[in-house]
Amino acid sequence: MKxxxxxxxxxxxxxxxxxxxxxxxxxxxxxxxxxYIGSVNDYGYNRSMKDGLEExxxxxxxxxxxxxxxxxxxxECERVMENMIQQGAKxxxxxxxxxxxxxxxxxxxxxDVFFYHPGGYKVEQNFGNFxxxxxxxxxxxxxxxxxxxxxxxxxxxxxxxxxxxxxxVNAFQLGxxxxxxxxxxxxxxxxxWSDKAKEAAAANALLDQGCDILTMHVDSPAVIIQAAESRxxxxxxxxxxxxxxxxxxxxITGLGxxxxxxxxxxxxxxxxxxxxxxxVRQGIDEGMMAVAxxxxxxxxxxxxxxxxxxxxxxxxxxxxxxxxxxxEGIVRIKEGEVWGNDKMGNFDWYAEGIVGKAx
Amino acid sequence: MIxxxxxxxxxxxxxSGTLLLYAxxxxxxxxxxxxxxLGLEGILLIGAAVAFAVASVTGSAYLGxxxxxxxxxxxxxxxxxxxxxRKANQLASGLAMMFFGTGVSAxxxxxxxxxxxxxxxxxxxxxxxxxxxxxxxxLFNWDILVYLAIPMAALAWWLLFRTRWGLGVRAxxxxxxxxxASGRRPQLxxxxxxxxxxxxxxxxxxxxxxxxxxxxxxxxxxxxGFIAIALVIFSKWxxxxxxxxxxxxxxxxxxxxxxxxxxxxxxxxxxxMFPYLLTLAVLLAWGGARRSAAPAGLGRTFVGxx
Numbered sequence: 162m163k164x165x166x167x168x169x170x171x172x173x174x175x176x177x178x179x180x181x182x183x184x185x186x187x188x189x190x191x192x193x194x195x196x197y198i199g200s201v202n203d204y205g206y207n208r209s210m211k212d213g214l215e216e217x218x219x220x221x222x223x224x225x226x227x228x229x230x231x232x233x234x235x236x237e238c239e240r241v242m243e244n245m246i247q248q249g250a251k252x253x254x255x256x257x258x259x260x261x262x263x264x265x266x267x268x269x270x271x272x273d274v275f276f277y278h279p280g281g282y283k284v285e286q287n288f289g290n291f292x293x294x295x296x297x298x299x300x301x302x303x304x305x306x307x308x309x310x311x312x313x314x315x316x317x318x319x320x321x322x323x324x325x326x327x328x329x330v331n332a333f334q335l336g337x338x339x340x341x342x343x344x345x346x347x348x349x350x351x352x353x354w355s356d357k358a359k360e361a362a363a364a365n366a367l368l369d370q371g372c373d374i375l376t377m378h379v380d381s382p383a384v385i386i387q388a389a390e391s392r393x394x395x396x397x398x399x400x401x402x403x404x405x406x407x408x409x410x411x412x413i414t415g416l417g418x419x420x421x422x423x424x425x426x427x428x429x430x431x432x433x434x435x436x437x438x439x440x441v442r443q444g445i446d447e448g449m450m451a452v453a454x455x456x457x458x459x460x461x462x463x464x465x466x467x468x469x470x471x472x473x474x475x476x477x478x479x480x481x482x483x484x485x486x487x488x489e490g491i492v493r494i495k496e497g498e499v500w501g502n503d504k505m506g507n508f509d510w511y512a513e514g515i516v517g518k519a520x
Numbered sequence: 521m522i523x524x525x526x527x528x529x530x531x532x533x534x535x536s537g538t539l540l541l542y543a544x545x546x547x548x549x550x551x552x553x554x555x556x557x558l559g560l561e562g563i564l565l566i567g568a569a570v571a572f573a574v575a576s577v578t579g580s581a582y583l584g585x586x587x588x589x590x591x592x593x594x595x596x597x598x599x600x601x602x603x604x605x606r607k608a609n610q611l612a613s614g615l616a617m618m619f620f621g622t623g624v625s626a627x628x629x630x631x632x633x634x635x636x637x638x639x640x641x642x643x644x645x646x647x648x649x650x651x652x653x654x655x656x657x658x659l660f661n662w663d664i665l666v667y668l669a670i671p672m673a674a675l676a677w678w679l680l681f682r683t684r685w686g687l688g689v690r691a692x693x694x695x696x697x698x699x700x701a702s703g704r705r706p707q708l709x710x711x712x713x714x715x716x717x718x719x720x721x722x723x724x725x726x727x728x729x730x731x732x733x734x735x736x737x738x739x740x741x742x743x744x745g746f747i748a749i750a751l752v753i754f755s756k757w758x759x760x761x762x763x764x765x766x767x768x769x770x771x772x773x774x775x776x777x778x779x780x781x782x783x784x785x786x787x788x789x790x791x792x793m794f795p796y797l798l799t800l801a802v803l804l805a806w807g808g809a810r811r812s813a814a815p816a817g818l819g820r821t822f823v824g825x826x
Contacts, residue, residue: 200738202634231626231738316781322788349780350788357733357740358539359773362532366777369528369657383634384733391639392658407636516783 190223191252191432194245196232198257198380199355204407205381205400209418210256210279212401216421217428224428234259242267246274252431254278254424264288275436277427279420284438289427293418294444296328296505300480301445301452301470302416303336306344306374306397308463309413313343316367318377318385320354326378327508327519329399333376334515335480340466347372348517355380364388374413382415383407395458402453412456414467422448442502446475486513523653525778531658532774533767535732538669539564539724541766543748545676546720548759550596551752552680553713554693554817558614559599560721561745562621567592567725569625569632572736576635585640585665585726592722593715595621600714604707607821622739629736639734640664640727663731665723669763672720676759679716689713693815696822706822724748747799754802756813772798 193214201211207230218226227245232238238260242253246267252275255264261281268276268288276288284290306315315337319326334346347370349363364375364385375389376397382404389396390408398404398415405412423443430436443449452471455464470478481500487493487510494500500507511517543564550557557563567588575584595617602613640663649660680686688709691699696706728744729736747769754768755761776791784791 200630200633203737204634208634347781347783349777350792351777352788352792353742355737356742357735357737358536358728358742358744359777361733362536362773363777363781365532365535365658366528366774366781369531369778370524370781371656372781381735381737383735387639387734391642517780518785518787520787520789 189225189249190221191428192225192227192245192249193217193428194227194242194248194250194253195229196238196241196245196253196255196257196260197228197230198232198234198259200230201228203381203401204383204398204404205379206418207256207380208401208403210254210420212403213418213420213424214254217424220421220425221428221432232257232260234263236263239263239267246271251275252277252428275427275431275438277424282440284440286438287436289436289438289441291420291423291439291441291443291449293450294442294502295416295450296325296332297474297480298416298445298450298452299329299332300336300339300474301467302376302397302414303333303338304340304470305414305455305459305463305467306333306376307337307339307341308466309395309459310337310341310344310374312371312373313341313345314370314372315344315346316364316370316372316375317346317348318360318363318367318375318379319348319350320377320379321352322350322519324506324508327511328505329378330515330517331508331512332480334512335485336470338512338514344514346515348511348515350517351379353379357384360384361388365392368392368394386412395456398453402451405453405456408456410456411458413459414455415453417451417453419448419451444474445471487511488513488515488517521782525782527653527657527659528778528781529771529774532778533771534662534666535658535770536773537766537770538666539727539732539744540748540751540769541669541673541762542665542720542724542727543745544751544755544762544766545673545759546592546717546724547748547752548717548755548757548762549676549680549689549713549720550717551757551818552686552693552815553689553710554696554815554820554822555600555603555710555714556610556614556749556819557596557599557617557714557717558611558746558749559595559617559621560614560748561741561743562618562625563592563595563718563721564725564728564741564745564748565621565625565739566595566628567722568729568740569629569725569736570722571726572635572637572729573628573632575637575639575730576632579638581638581640581730582664584730585723588726589719589722592720592725593718595624596714596718596721597711600711603821604710604714607823610819610821618745626738629738632736635736637730637734640731643667663727665727665731669766673759673763676720680759685709685712690815692822693817696817696820700822710822721745747795750799750803753814754806756806757815758813769795769798 395411402417483494483498485494570591571584571588575581602608645660751765754765772795
């Protein structure tokens with residue numbers, strides 16, 4: 162339940178701002194609107210979006226950014242976007258998955274305003290879709306974990322066990338196993354993208370069972386990384402590469418979204434009148450994802466092995482190339498079969514060596 | 521292997537149960553004075569936000585806990601003004617209080633989202649924490665609030681059942697008119713009980729933000745205030761029984777996570793229902809005896825004999 166009060170305050174403030182003599186200023190090159198589901202200071206997903214938008218702003222002189230945080234995935238968000246359009250926004254990033262349908266409603270009412278939505282699947286004339294090639298990018302991260310673990314047990318906290326999240330865990334385990342056949346990835350599901358107390362309890366449960374590395378797929382990695390750090394375990398971040406600041410001792414590496422380059426291209430296309438609505442999926446090599454800087458304890462040869470795997474991905478390697486068995490021994494990807502981008506939401510099984518039950 | 525599971529569940533039960541115990545104790549004291557505070561969730565949130573903000577600004581988590589306790593007490597007094605002085609409906613005011621707490625905590629916590637704090641320091645018990653079975657777990661390596669939880673339950677029991685003040689509070693909760701006739705001041709006692717209850721609620725919230733998670737996030741209590749209200753019924757309005765209740769419910773959450781971490785072949789969706797199934801089972805088992813245990817004047821407004 163996101164708090165509606167802030168939205169009301171925001172709308173009142175926004176109304177006041179739009180009444181004030183803002184039009185006396187020079188007309189900006191482009192006004193871009195962005196709505197976030199949470200706070201941009203979460204060291205996680207929202208932070209990555211904020212960093213991307215700031216990079217875009219720095220790249221294009223005269224670009225004006227209007228932002229709203231804590232915008233719920235309800236009809237409320239349509240009003241926030243309508244208000245941004247009244248303020249002159251010509252490009253809008255509705256940055257949470259659940260903003261999709263509401264943003265599409267707004268897009269249909271304003272065909273002259275352009276939208277790019279992350280993670281969804283709907284595309285229309287003024288509504289594009291983009292995301293990182295997340296699943297395959299977890300493979301090199303798994304290599305780092307497989308090399309660094311001493312107990313051969315790695316803990317993975319998953320918010321909601323959707324296909325994409327299971328794909329992340331699978332690629333991670335495939336990477337870890339490629340360098341360490343004994344490694345196990347233990348999954349604990351919290352059934353929420355953001356229940357902080359449960360994340361802390363899940364992290365403690367994994368550490369109690371002997372894991373020496375923790376990683377996660379939840380909105381903000383902060384709680385789990387801090388729990389690992391305080392109990393002397395190592396950690397791997399996800400969403401924003403900035404989360405490394407939370408674990409000065411135990412940090413290994415992390416996988417983050419770096420949206421800035423793509424957002425800059427989109428903003429430029431709106432200015433030049435060449436906007437194209439696409440279904441864009443980019444990986445580490447195209448700059449939409451990044452491997453975070455390594456922690457002080459990671460030896461040079463491990464770092465090299467991880468970066469070599471990143472190169473391999475760039476050259477077209479796909480970790481989901483058969484034969485791949487699940488953790489009950491059933492072959493899920495047959496010899497010669499490859500799971501591409503279109504199948505990343507289809508995982509309803511865990512790969513060999515993962516401790517957990519998918520359904 | 522069973523020993524590791526037990527150790528994990530015990531460690532988890534104590535960590536998750538501490539917050540529940542403080543919150544339950546606060547609500548027990550409040551309800552003993554005849555007032556149901558459904559706004560407990562809001563008070564927890566205010567405590568969590570204030571503690572985190574103070575810890576972040578001053579660098580002292582202990583100061584954060586103290587200020588959070590006072591903030592919780594003040595929030596409870598605001599609720600008290602509504603239901604004691606203005607004689608508003610307790611359930612409706614309680615829900616309003618919950619939303620008020622959600623909003624205020626969001627406002628207070630806004631600029632501290634993502635701040636990094638030290639958190640309450642862990643204090644290791646010298647000999648016990650190095651026992652072979654205990655080593656490598658969080659047992660006997662807790663923050664001060666965990667060590668104080670059970671003494672606080674004893675203190676609440678002593679206050680309610682061994683002091684004149686407690687006798688007065690309980691009398692008001694059973695029958696405010698009779699208490700008034702015997703020379704007590706029901707409204708003053710209700711305000712006092714609310715304030716003490718609010719202190720406990722504020723501390724509960726503080727434990728969540730400055731110790732368990734060391735983070736602040738809007739609405740982070742995720743319904744634990746309401747679980748504490750259910751725990752009051754579970755413990756039959758008795759502070760010492762609340763200890764068992766908090767451990768059982770903390771343990772239920774810990775158990776399902778520990779079972780997953782051990783690779784038990786049970787669906788995580790099924791395991792996630794466990795704490796709630798337990799709640800239902802408890803209410804079912806305790807249902808019959810409930811009426812006799814509840815303060816007779818609970819939820820009723822004392823109109824006063826001015």
